[in-house]
Amino acid sequence: MKTAAIYCRVSTEDQEREGTSLQTQLEACLKYCQDKGYNVACRLSEAYSGLTLERPKLNELREFVRNEQIDIVVVYCLDRLSRDPTHGVILTQELEKHHVILEAVTEDVDNTELGKLISYIRGYAAKLEAEKIKERTVRGKRARAERFGKLPTGRGVLYGYSYDKSKGMNIANNCLDIVRMMGMWVFEESIFLNEVCRRLMKSNIPAPKGGTRWSRSTVGRILRNPTYAGKTLVFKTVTAGKKRVANLREKQVEIHNAVDRVAFSWDEWLGIQKQLDRNREMSPRNQKLYYLLKGLVFCKRDGRKYYGIPMHGKPYYRCSGHSRLVLSQPCNNNSVDAEWLDETVWKEVQGVLLNPQLLLAELQRRRELNTDTAHLEEQIKLNQSRWEMLDEAETRYLRLYGIGACSQDKLMQECGRTRREQQKIDIENAELQKRVREAKELTLSIEGIKQACQLAKKNLADFTYEEKRLGLESLSIKVFVDGNSITIEGLVPIPEANTVSQPL
Numbered sequence: 029m030k031t032a033a034i035y036c037r038v039s040t041e042d043q044e045r046e047g048t049s050l051q052t053q054l055e056a057c058l059k060y061c062q063d064k065g066y067n068v069a070c071r072l073s074e075a076y077s078g079l080t081l082e083r084p085k086l087n088e089l090r091e092f093v094r095n096e097q098i099d100i101v102v103v104y105c106l107d108r109l110s111r112d113p114t115h116g117v118i119l120t121q122e123l124e125k126h127h128v129i130l131e132a133v134t135e136d137v138d139n140t141e142l143g144k145l146i147s148y149i150r151g152y153a154a155k156l157e158a159e160k161i162k163e164r165t166v167r168g169k170r171a172r173a174e175r176f177g178k179l180p181t182g183r184g185v186l187y188g189y190s191y192d193k194s195k196g197m198n199i200a201n202n203c204l205d206i207v208r209m210m211g212m213w214v215f216e217e218s219i220f221l222n223e224v225c226r227r228l229m230k231s232n233i234p235a236p237k238g239g240t241r242w243s244r245s246t247v248g249r250i251l252r253n254p255t256y257a258g259k260t261l262v263f264k265t266v267t268a269g270k271k272r273v274a275n276l277r278e279k280q281v282e283i284h285n286a287v288d289r290v291a292f293s294w295d296e297w298l299g300i301q302k303q304l305d306r307n308r309e310m311s312p313r314n315q316k317l318y319y320l321l322k323g324l325v326f327c328k329r330d331g332r333k334y335y336g337i338p339m340h341g342k343p344y345y346r347c348s349g350h351s352r353l354v355l356s357q358p359c360n361n362n363s364v365d366a367e368w369l370d371e372t373v374w375k376e377v378q379g380v381l382l383n384p385q386l387l388l389a390e391l392q393r394r395r396e397l398n399t400d401t402a403h404l405e406e407q408i409k410l411n412q413s414r415w416e417m418l419d420e421a422e423t424r425y426l427r428l429y430g431i432g433a434c435s436q437d438k439l440m441q442e443c444g445r446t447r448r449e450q451q452k453i454d455i456e457n458a459e460l461q462k463r464v465r466e467a468k469e470l471t472l473s474i475e476g477i478k479q480a481c482q483l484a485k486k487n488l489a490d491f492t493y494e495e496k497r498l499g500l501e502s503l504s505i506k507v508f509v510d511g512n513s514i515t516i517e518g519l520v521p522i523p524e525a526n527t528v529s530q531p532l
Contacts, residue, residue, distance in 0.1 A: 031099050032064075
């Protein structure tokens with residue numbers, strides 16, 4: 029008895045809730061399998077667009093196919109599997125590769141070349157129809173908004189409101205008071221969004237998507253939305269290719285009385301916007317300060333990177349684990365005076381660059397310790413050839429099994445053996461490729477250091493910021509902070525005597 033998987037699909041959640049389309053598809057497919065004498069291994073149903081391959085239940089079906097757990101896929105009609113002809117070709121080829129047959133209840137699936145062409149044309153027509161449906165739907169939503177002043181259906185839920193479909197407007201709920209509280213914190217106390225998030229999490233106020241973790245971007249989107257002050261714009265974005273981009277202002281539609289209650293007066297909302305703009309200008313992220321060791325300083329306690337931040341009117345490096353938004357138990361490692369650290373580390377690097385011959389000799393010694401990359405690459409090719417031979421052997425056993433010249437137990441035994449051998453080859457090749465990359469990276473490092481040594485012939489005191497960065501990156505410099513002590517590491521080790529402590 030052949031094993032079948034049933035796949036049913038509708039495009040909208042409304043159809044799924046009504047149950048009619050999915051239910052009738054499933055019943056027809058079950059009757060079809062019963063008449064054919066198939067054993068139904070799984071029934072997969074979902075509400076998803078047929079214009080994408082990224083569908084949860086379709087992914088499950090493809091996993092069954094790849095694992096060769098089924099013999100037949102049964103759908104109500106071909107456009108239930110896919111409305112995109114290109115995707116239809118991909119799925120058909122995947123089924124053929126694993127010897128799985130596709131059958132439809134309402135139409136014949138012809139696997140001849142002519143049949144495939146006809147299926148492709150049908151899929152293309154289905155895609156055009158789907159695009160037409162989409163265009164008519166958008167046009168209808170726009171007419172509803174322009175003529176009747178109703179919000180378009182299918183909109184995302186706006187925090188603080190519940191959408192009333194019958195009235196075509198947003199009805200305020202208890203969360204609207206939280207929105208006002210956040211806005212007044214910013215407007216009256218001039219606090220930053222980080223502090224807003226901290227207060228919300230301290231009060232265990234649920235976030236819009238569940239949990240109590242609030243982010244700056246979430247709070248910022250809420251406080252920047254004029255709907256909370258009574259001005260609602262729709263059709264603010266349009267699809268351009270695969271991206272959503274801002275729509276022209278004249279093509280946007282304003283919906284009057286789209287909410288039954290607002291969080292702010294218009295003047296309050298404008299005041300919040302001014303304060304948010306002022307906070308953005310004062311944000312450390314927008315300060316034009318140079319941090320020579322940006323991305324090269326690490327916390328020795330938790331392994332996180334240090335980042336540059338102005339403190340007390342001076343540039344500092346601080347552990348990214350210091351923020352309560354990152355860790356529930358913030359890192360207590362010290363911040364470091366950026367000017368002092370940059371100067372200290374650069375002095376150590378200068379000492380290395382002033383001895384280029386010693387530096388290059390050390391790198392050459394390391395390079396000679398590596399096995400010749402040509403030998404490694406040849407071994408990778410041999411392993412790959414062996415992997416392909418095992419794959420061919422597995423295919424031969426499948427053919428023998430297909431004509432009855434090989435038992436199922438023998439097939440499973442040989443397939444298991446070949447796949448274990450292939451896994452061993454994959455692991456060995458991954459290690460060999462890693463060694464090849466390391467050898468090539470070392471070669472590139474040597475070239476970079478030669479360039480840095482050429483620069484060192486100049487007066488090191490006159491190095492520009494970019495030239496200093498080149499020297500640091502060429503030596504793969506990393507700085508580790510532990511309390512008041514720092515440790516400098518690099519491609520060529522910095523002498524231990526150069527490990528220093530920062531001033532208190």
